[in-house]
Amino acid sequence: MARTLDREAHALRRDEFVDVAQRLIQTRGYDEMSIQEVLDELGASKGAFYHYFDSKEALLSAVVERLTDAGIAAMRPVAEDPDLTAIEKVDRIFSTLADYKAARKEFLLALLDVWFSDGNTMVRDKFRRGMVDRLTPLFAGIVRQGRDEGTFVVDQPDDVARVLVSLMQGTNEQASELFLARQADRVSFDLVDLVRLTEPLEGAP
Numbered sequence: 001m002a003r004t005l006d007r008e009a010h011a012l013r014r015d016e017f018v019d020v021a022q023r024l025i026q027t028r029g030y031d032e033m034s035i036q037e038v039l040d041e042l043g044a045s046k047g048a049f050y051h052y053f054d055s056k057e058a059l060l061s062a063v064v065e066r067l068t069d070a071g072i073a074a075m076r077p078v079a080e081d082p083d084l085t086a087i088e089k090v091d092r093i094f095s096t097l098a099d100y101k102a103a104r105k106e107f108l109l110a111l112l113d114v115w116f117s118d119g120n121t122m123v124r125d126k127f128r129r130g131m132v133d134r135l136t137p138l139f140a141g142i143v144r145q146g147r148d149e150g151t152f153v154v155d156q157p158d159d160v161a162r163v164l165v166s167l168m169q170g171t172n173e174q175a176s177e178l179f180l181a182r183q184a185d186r187v188s189f190d191l192v193d194l195v196r197l198t199e200p201l202e203g204a205p
Contacts, residue, residue, distance in 0.1 A: 010052075013048075013052070014052045014062070016042055017038060017042065017044075017049065017052055017053065017059065017062075018059070018062050018063055018066055020038050020041045020042060021033065021038055021059050021060070021062070021063050022063045022066070022107065024037060024038065024041075025060075025063065025107065025110055025111060025114075026106060026107040026110045029110060029113075029114070030060060030110075030111070030113075030114035031113075031114060033056075035049060035056055035059075038059070057119070057120060057122070057123055060114070060120065060123060061123050061126065061127070064111075064115075064123070064127055065127075065130075067104070068127070068130070068131065068134075070100070071097065071100050072134060072135070072138070074096050074097075074100050075093050075096055075097070075138065076138065078092045078093050078096055079093065079138045079139075079141060079142055080141075085145075085146075085149060085151070086142050086143070086145040086146030086149055086151050086152065087146065087151055089142050089145070090142060093142075112176055115176070116176070116177060128169055131165065131169060132162060132165050132166060132169070135161075135165045135168075136158065136161045136162045136165055137161075138161075139161035139164050139165060140157045140158045140160075140161035142161075143157040143160050143161050143164075144157045
């Protein structure tokens, strides 16, 4: 029983670090946020921080993981709704993702610059692999349903789902990079609009 309470206390304290980091990233930016600032907010020591995270990048990864968990939780009821066809599920999942992002627009915009920096390559790669592993079973179920309904013609639902998730990620990353390029006036609005029209898929957070 005591071990369960310890695990719960550990998770709650870790969440407090993530809470503060998420707020500071949104209000100050990741680069401006320091570990010491997080510690000061919580009245914690450096030893306490390194008990939960081995680096500032690990804290960022935890923030992104929380957003991902919430995004997947929002999609799951759609994927498991017995009253929806496979096509309806795909359509609603993308609209759910769009709504999810819109509700967190301010934070996601604050995250973009640091997300694509060279220093966070490992964080991005870990995120991509994790998203494929977690979303593939969800989409595979939809693909199987579509095959049973005669909507999709596929032999390997798991493989198709993995490709679909990878395409979603690639499209999302390209759209985000184009947004940053447009903000820096490196590309024209016409190019951004063209990509928006030809690649309508919305990727995960």
